[in-house]
Every structure is written in C-alpha cells, then in structure tokens.
Amino acid sequence: MTPRAIGQVLFFSGVGVAIAVSILYATKSTAQNAGESRSEGNAAPIYGITIPSGYREWQLISLSHLAADKSDDPALVEARMALKQLRAQLGNDIAIKAFREGKLPFPDGAMIAALHWNEASSDENDKVLVIGFPGAGLQSSVPKSAVNVQFMLKDSKKYAASGGWGFADFTNGKPGNEALHKTCFGCHQPAKDHDYVFTRYAPTP
Numbered sequence: 620m621t622p623r624a625i626g627q628v629l630f631f632s633g634v635g636v637a638i639a640v641s642i643l644y645a646t647k648s649t650a651q652n653a654g655e656s657r658s659e660g661n662a663a664p665i666y667g668i669t670i671p672s673g674y675r676e677w678q679l680i681s682l683s684h685l686a687a688d689k690s691d692d693p694a695l696v697e698a699r700m701a702l703k704q705l706r707a708q709l710g711n712d713i714a715i716k717a718f719r720e721g722k723l724p725f726p727d728g729a730m731i732a733a734l735h736w737n738e739a740s741s742d743e744n745d746k747v748l749v750i751g752f753p754g755a756g757l758q759s760s761v762p763k764s765a766v767n768v769q770f771m772l773k774d775s776k777k778y779a780a781s782g783g784w785g786f787a788d789f790t791n792g793k794p795g796n797e798a799l800h801k802t803c804f805g806c807h808q809p810a811k812d813h814d815y816v817f818t819r820y821a822p823t824p
C-alpha cells in the first residue's frame with residue numbers, strides 16, 4: 620500500500636468505517652454551479668466539484684484535532700503514532716452567514732472547506748514555553764505537511780440525492796477516486812439533524 624492509502628485506511632478505520640482504497644482515479648467532470656468562481660483543475664468524481672479559488676481566504680468556522688489514540692488494533696499501534704491531524708473548517712460568505720445565524724438547512728451556494736494537516740510538536744515553541752511556564756509541561760503542536768482538503772457544496776437541486784450536498788476531496792490539488800467519494804454522504808448521515816454538517820460554529824473568544 621502507498622503511504623496515502625495507508626493513511627486513508629487508518630483515518631477511516633479510526634472512526635469506524637473501513638473503505639477499500641483503489642488507485643484508480645475516475646474523474647467525471649460535470650458542469651459547474653454558477654455563483655462560485657473556481658480555479659482550473661480536475662473535478663472530483665460523482666459531484667464534479669473543482670477547488671474553488673481563494674478558499675484559503677474564507678472565514679474560520681472551527682478547528683478540530685484528530686488522533687488514533689484510542690485504537691486497540693495492534694496493527695495500528697506503530698502507525699497510529701503517525702496519525703495526528705490538525706483540521707480547520709472554513710466557510711464561504713453564504714456558509715458563514717448561515718453558521719452565525721444558526722440557519723438550517725444551509726442555503727444553496729454555501730460551501731465548507733475542511734483543511735487537514737499532519738500535526739507536529741514544535742520544539743521551537745516548547746523551548747520558550749518552558750521558560751515562561753516552568754514545570755507546566757506545556758507542549759505546542761503546529762500544522763506540518765498538508766494532508767488533503769475536502770469540500771461540501773450546497774445545491775439542493777443538483778445534489779438532491781445526497782441531502783443537497785456535493786462532496787469533493789483533493790490531495791496535492793488532485794481529486795480522490797470515485798470509491799472514496801462514494802463514502803462521503805453515507806458517513807455524514809449521523810449529522811442529518813444539522814443538515815449533514817458535523818462542525819458547529821466555534822464560540823468567539
């Protein structure tokens with residue numbers, strides 16, 4: 620298995636679903652929705668979504684941390700140390716407005732980006748923290764290498780069969796395969812009461 624394939628299996632088995640990872644990239648491009656400017660590039664299979672330009676400038680919805688700390692599978696014991704991710708969820712203007720107003724379902728045109736990075740401890744930060752807070756044992760973690768970016772785009776007509784959401788996953792700008800995209804909507808079912816979105820708007824500090 621490639622490192623990426625192992626990573627996918629680890630991630631998904633870590634949250635309860637094992638998926639078959641195919642190396643075949645099937646890209647079925649379909650027409651884009653109006654109202655979002657998109658960069659050139661390959662469209663993700665099934666939903667035909669490309670990476671929207673400027674998504675790094677979208678606003679913060681929330682953050683999460685993902686680690687395989689609770690795995691009791693011996694096969695994962697060694698590898699699980701490698702699975703630590705920092706995750707940011709960003710929204711375009713339509714999505715952010717809906718989050719702030721607590722509006723459900725999300726209106727058409729809402730788009731959510733989930734940016735995933737491998738997490739690494741920062742010796743540089745820790746050296747400073749131990750001076751400022753001696754004995755506190757503080758450890759700082761920062762995003763290191765990029766893992767992938769995922770998107771959800773609301774279009775209640777076009778994506779009626781999947782709760783009104785289109786899903787897309789990209790690694791290094793390249794869309795994941797069709798098998799991967801078949802897993803998205805099913806796994807978001809538990810969040811049905813929140814329009815299939817797990818992330819909640821983080822409180823303003």
Ligand code: HEC
Nearest residue numbers: 634636733769770771786787788799802803806816817818
């Ligand atoms: C194993 C179940 C599972 C699968 C499969 C899955 N997701 Fe998710 N997704 C989650 C969970 C749980 C969260 C919230 C926690 C997190 O970020 O890990 C989430 C969060 C997201 C978010 C942020 C918005 C939200 O709902 O919180 C996006 C965007 C997203 N997923 C897209 C995708 C795409 C695209 C795919 C398919 C390529 C996919 N997901 C497949 C479980 C899953």
